[in-house]
Amino acid sequence: MSGSRLLGSGSALPRRVVTNEELAATVDTSDEWIVERTGIRQRYIAGEGETTASLATDAARAALADCGLEPGDIDLIVLATATPDNTFPATATKVQHALGCNGGIAFDVAAVCSGFLYALSVADSMLRSGMARRALVIGAETFSRILDWEDRTTCVLFGDGSGAVVLEAAGERAGDAPAGVLATRLHADGAQHDLLYVDGGPSTTRTVGHLRMKGREVFRHAVVNLSEVLGEVLEQAKVSVDEIDWVVPHQANRRILDATAKKLGIPPEKVIVTVDVHANTSAASVPLAFDTARRDGRIGPGDLVMFEAMGGGFTWGASLVRL
Numbered sequence: 429m430s431g432s433r434l435l436g437s438g439s440a441l442p443r444r445v446v447t448n449e450e451l452a453a454t455v456d457t458s459d460e461w462i463v464e465r466t467g468i469r470q471r472y473i474a475g476e477g478e479t480t481a482s483l484a485t486d487a488a489r490a491a492l493a494d495c496g497l498e499p500g501d502i503d504l505i506v507l508a509t510a511t512p513d514n515t516f517p518a519t520a521t522k523v524q525h526a527l528g529c530n531g532g533i534a535f536d537v538a539a540v541c542s543g544f545l546y547a548l549s550v551a552d553s554m555l556r557s558g559m560a561r562r563a564l565v566i567g568a569e570t571f572s573r574i575l576d577w578e579d580r581t582t583c584v585l586f587g588d589g590s591g592a593v594v595l596e597a598a599g600e601r602a603g604d605a606p607a608g609v610l611a612t613r614l615h616a617d618g619a620q621h622d623l624l625y626v627d628g629g630p631s632t633t634r635t636v637g638h639l640r641m642k643g644r645e646v647f648r649h650a651v652v653n654l655s656e657v658l659g660e661v662l663e664q665a666k667v668s669v670d671e672i673d674w675v676v677p678h679q680a681n682r683r684i685l686d687a688t689a690k691k692l693g694i695p696p697e698k699v700i701v702t703v704d705v706h707a708n709t710s711a712a713s714v715p716l717a718f719d720t721a722r723r724d725g726r727i728g729p730g731d732l733v734m735f736e737a738m739g740g741g742f743t744w745g746a747s748l749v750r751l
């Protein structure tokens with residue numbers, strides 16, 4: 429196989445929207461502070477019956493419908509999440525069962541906010557190697573369940589949601605032009621663990637724990653790391669920055685999106701921004717933003733799209749995809 433093509437996308441959000449004003453009623457914060465420092469105006473928060481697996485399943489169904497495929501056409505599910513339904517089994521197996529396509533490969537990838545980039549890369553590699561033919565690559569999170577709702581420095585920043593794409597091993601459908609996943613670069617730096625982590629886990633505290641972040645330091649690393657990795661992907665793909673039609677970044681903070689784009693000379697109108705409505709949905713953020721922009725007609729067939737993300741670990745990466 430020469431590569432993998434992206435056939436469709438879908439996304440899902442919890443029913444409940446929580447505005448900044450609503451948060452300001454219970455935490456010492458304000459709509460003004462949150463909008464000015466992050467660009468976030470609201471977020472979706474999972475309620476009764478809504479879990480990472482249920483949101484992921486809804487996004488997967490929407491992605492399959494988008495490209496006219498059935499669950500039975502899928503033989504690989506890679507799900508990126510830091511908030512699985514259970515410590516084990518993998519949430520991907522719950523999604524597989526809910527979709528009714530048992531028997532293929534299904535597993536989770538843990539790379540926090542960069543999870544979708546890692547999952548996309550793993551799925552692309554498995555399709556290229558011939559281990560599978562069609563993959564669902566999903567980013568799904570319920571970060572609301574690991575937030576410390578008394579910590580105003582973190583609880584205002586995150587939301588819940590899910591996004592999915594369908595990838596197919598190239599060569600199964602007509603079309604000769606280079607398309608699909610063209611180049612990917614991934615990185616991790618475990619030395620930065622303490623800047624963004626969860627203070628619990630099965631093997632340490634035997635609890636789920638809460639998210640802890642030194643936001644200002646994460647911000648500083650994010651702009652540098654993302655600019656570098658975008659440059660690496662462009663070099664690997666032998667593509668100039670002007671050829672990119674759309675950048676779909678991880679939606680952590682409007683100021684990070686603006687600063688990274690400026691550093692690379694990417695016009696702001698080419699950057700998809702959904703942080704205002706979704707807030708930071710970790711691994712779900714890139715596919716959620718991508719699906720939003722495909723459905724509103726901005727991103728279309730033939731477009732050259734750059735995905736990028738950075739998060740806990742640290743992990744970061746970027747991937748260039750031709751639709």
Ligand code: UT7
Pocket residue numbers: 456457458461462465466541580581582584585642643644645646647650680681684708710738739740
């Ligand atoms: O998705 C994974 C990657 N994560 C990120 O990329 C997050 C990166 N970091 C950020 O987005 C930003 O650093 C934050 C949005 C987290 C914070 O913005 P900042 O401009 O770096 O603010 P700061 O942390 O320097 O805090 C400024 C002030 C502090 O008060 P003092 O010490 O100056 O008196 C904070 O206590 O703002 C205060 N503050 C708040 N005030 C009102 C912090 N959180 C809040 C809040 N409401 N929610």
